[in-house]
Amino acid sequence: MRIGKNKNKVSTEFNMSSMTDIVFLLLIFFMLTSTMVTTNALDLVLPKGKGKTDSNKSLSVSIDKDLNFFIDKNKVDETQLEELLLAQMQGSENKAIVLRAEKSVPHEKVVYVMDIAYRNQIKMVVAVNPK
Numbered sequence: 001m002r003i004g005k006n007k008n009k010v011s012t013e014f015n016m017s018s019m020t021d022i023v024f025l026l027l028i029f030f031m032l033t034s035t036m037v038t039t040n041a042l043d044l045v046l047p048k049g050k051g052k053t054d055s056n057k058s059l060s061v062s063i064d065k066d067l068n069f070f071i072d073k074n075k076v077d078e079t080q081l082e083e084l085l086l087a088q089m090q091g092s093e094n095k096a097i098v099l100r101a102e103k104s105v106p107h108e109k110v111v112y113v114m115d116i117a118y119r120n121q122i123k124m125v126v127a128v129n130p131k
Helices: 017-035 078-089 107-119
Strands: 059-063 069-071 074-076 096-101 123-126
Touching: 059 078, 059 107, 069 078, 074 078, 078 107, 096 107, 107 123
Parallel strands: 059 096, 096 123
Antiparallel strands: 059 069, 069 074
């Protein structure tokens, strides 16, 4: 006969401390991921990098608050914008336009420039200010 407790006996008690750790970790995970989701809009942020772009491959089209159109700091008439863009991009293999429009510019003016790019199969990037 043995006089003492059996040391190899398995305990039938349930330890809640590990369960609460898992629940808190899941809670923190869902709280962090739910703040990263935007429901109604895309948040566009320009990437930051140390590389530089080749300015010969793209033209800049700007629209200021007075609805003046510019191609690389040269003021142009809205009616001549398409032909001047095509003339400056003639012979260029990688055609691209960077569109910079102030936030007070009506939406139809931005769409006008985008339509010119679409009709002539020119790639377009709309520039935004990072927050």
